[in-house]
Amino acid sequence: xxxxxxxxxxxxxxxxxxxxxxxxxxxxxxxxxxxxTPLGAVGFVVVLAMAWGQWYFSDSLALKSMRAQVxxxxxxxxxxxxxxxLCALADMPKPRVAIAVTDMPNAFATGxxxxxxxxxxxxxxxxxxxxxxxEGVLAHxxxxxxxxxxxxxxxxxxxxxxxxxxxxxGMYFGGMFSGGRDRNNNSNGGPAFIVVFLVSLVVYAVSFVxxxxxxxxxxLSADRSGAYMTGRPSKLSSALVKISGDMSxxxxxxxxxxxxxxxxxxAPAISRESIGALFSTHPPLQQRLDQLAKVSAELxxxx
Amino acid sequence: MGFLDGILGRSKPPEADLDVLxxxxxxxxxxxxxxxxxxxxxxxxxxxxxxxxxxAVMADAEKIxxxxxxxxxxxxxxxxxxxxxxxxRADADVSGLTADLxxxxxxxxxxxxxxxxxxxTFAFTTPAGKPFxxxxxxxxxxxxxxxxxxxxxxxxxxxxxxxxVIAGDVPVEPDLAKWLxxxxxxxLA
Numbered sequence: 001x002x003x004x005x006x007x008x009x010x011x012x013x014x015x016x017x018x019x020x021x022x023x024x025x026x027x028x029x030x031x032x033x034x035x036x037t038p039l040g041a042v043g044f045v046v047v048l049a050m051a052w053g054q055w056y057f058s059d060s061l062a063l064k065s066m067r068a069q070v071x072x073x074x075x076x077x078x079x080x081x082x083x084x085x086l087c088a089l090a091d092m093p094k095p096r097v098a099i100a101v102t103d104m105p106n107a108f109a110t111g112x113x114x115x116x117x118x119x120x121x122x123x124x125x126x127x128x129x130x131x132x133x134x135e136g137v138l139a140h141x142x143x144x145x146x147x148x149x150x151x152x153x154x155x156x157x158x159x160x161x162x163x164x165x166x167x168x169x170g171m172y173f174g175g176m177f178s179g180g181r182d183r184n185n186n187s188n189g190g191p192a193f194i195v196v197f198l199v200s201l202v203v204y205a206v207s208f209v210x211x212x213x214x215x216x217x218x219x220l221s222a223d224r225s226g227a228y229m230t231g232r233p234s235k236l237s238s239a240l241v242k243i244s245g246d247m248s249x250x251x252x253x254x255x256x257x258x259x260x261x262x263x264x265x266x267a268p269a270i271s272r273e274s275i276g277a278l279f280s281t282h283p284p285l286q287q288r289l290d291q292l293a294k295v296s297a298e299l300x301x302x303x
Numbered sequence: 304m305g306f307l308d309g310i311l312g313r314s315k316p317p318e319a320d321l322d323v324l325x326x327x328x329x330x331x332x333x334x335x336x337x338x339x340x341x342x343x344x345x346x347x348x349x350x351x352x353x354x355x356x357x358x359a360v361m362a363d364a365e366k367i368x369x370x371x372x373x374x375x376x377x378x379x380x381x382x383x384x385x386x387x388x389x390x391x392r393a394d395a396d397v398s399g400l401t402a403d404l405x406x407x408x409x410x411x412x413x414x415x416x417x418x419x420x421x422x423x424t425f426a427f428t429t430p431a432g433k434p435f436x437x438x439x440x441x442x443x444x445x446x447x448x449x450x451x452x453x454x455x456x457x458x459x460x461x462x463x464x465x466x467x468v469i470a471g472d473v474p475v476e477p478d479l480a481k482w483l484x485x486x487x488x489x490x491l492a
Contacts, residue, residue: 005418013311016311017311082383085483088422088442089316089350089418089419090317091317131382135384143314146314147312217312225316229316231351231357231416232384234353296354299352299353299356300352300353302355
């Protein structure tokens with residue numbers, strides 16, 4: 001009887017499901033409030049279009065913002081051969097492969113579907129990691145593609161985008177709120193606007209925490225799937241340790257440039273201690289290492 | 304992968320398809336008619352998993368094969384971290400070889416390493432005397448021809464010609480992008 005060594009982490013699935021439900025509920029609540037005002041509808045359409053564009057063009061946008069070059073097999077034969085084999089093991093379409101020339105050791109995956117995806121590594125990461133470690137990182141990125149993380153995170157973060165949009169620019173369009181559902185009655189304009197403004201503020205804050213939580217869970221599950229894909233969780237661990245140690249030594253200018261991209265990075269590009277665990281896009285190193293150690297133990301169980 | 308698995312980020316590596324391998328002897332007959340000679344050796348290529356569990360399974364499988372008559376087994380590793388277990392039969396009997404390779408596959412699958420299987424190869428000699436491999440992709444359940452042509456070059460014309468020869472016998476991988484080169488594979492160099 002064939003058995004699989006792959007184990008789902010029930011706790012992780014539960015937590016991720018919980019966060020998704022929370023975000024879903026927040027969406028409904030926010031939509032119900034916005035439905036009451038014309039600005040809400042306008043903002044909804046604008047933000048939806050923005051999010052859709054970001055999602056649809058995610059691969060080319062991300063590659064461009066990192067100034068990454070797509071490389072052909074003859075330009076980077078080793079990298080391509082590695083990805084070829086991983087894709088054959090995981091039976092997934094091969095993503096485009098790109099290299100970004102920067103000393104920051106990192107990698108990211110992007111793209112709206114597995115068929116329109118790209119995996120990018122920086123020259124910094126290729127210099128610092130040996131072949132096995134780099135392969136662990138690539139497997140982690142390919143798991144992001146397989147898990148459709150760009151789609152999930154775009155859907156999840158649209159609500160924050162919308163709430164942020166209203167809190168920031170709602171003031172300028174304040175007049176539009178004055179009508180409410182009934183344009184002849186001007187008396188409830190002020191209160192309606194304040195309600196929408198306050199709700200947006202709360203939604204923004206809550207969604208921010210939830211989205212960050214979701215992002216951390218997606219990282220953990222990408223670590224997990226990646227480790228099962230290569231069969232070598234310890235190589236991914238050592239890559240993580242190497243890179244996390246290096247991250248804090250990177251000059252700050254580089255960090256600020258790539259802040260917007262941080263959610264899709266392999267290791268967070270921002271490594272300030274002051275940002276609480278609740279607000280970070282990546283789980284703490286120790287948690288990732290603990291999980292990988294568990295996978296390693298499961299893989300080497302005999303009998 | 305289902306919708307829920309997507310939401311919960313639970314993509315798991317696919318299991319290997321083992322049964323398609325038994326259609327190889329049919330394809331070998333067709334290839335022999337075209338002048339390809341089976342060399343009697345075939346390999347299983349799988350991902351090295353850290354820890355000793357997979358090595359123990361391999362040692363057992365090796366024992367099973369060598370206990371039957373006329374088969375020798377050798378192991379090698381490649382630079383991508385994959386193990387190659389090569390079975391050679393002196394009598395070049397393809398059905399026996401297929402059974403031997405299946406024994407390796409099923410021991411690995413039974414131990415939970417089915418997801419680590421990458422490909423399996425059957426070695427031939429072309430009418431021109433060059434090495435030629437019929438490669439089986441476990442995860443897709445399909446075959447493709449691989450004709451190394453000295454150095455890191457492949458004889459694509461020959462490969463496409465063979466595709467027509469074996470198309471009626473075994474499922475051939477329709478996506479040419481999946482026809483992975485396996486330079487330096489045992490028996491094919």
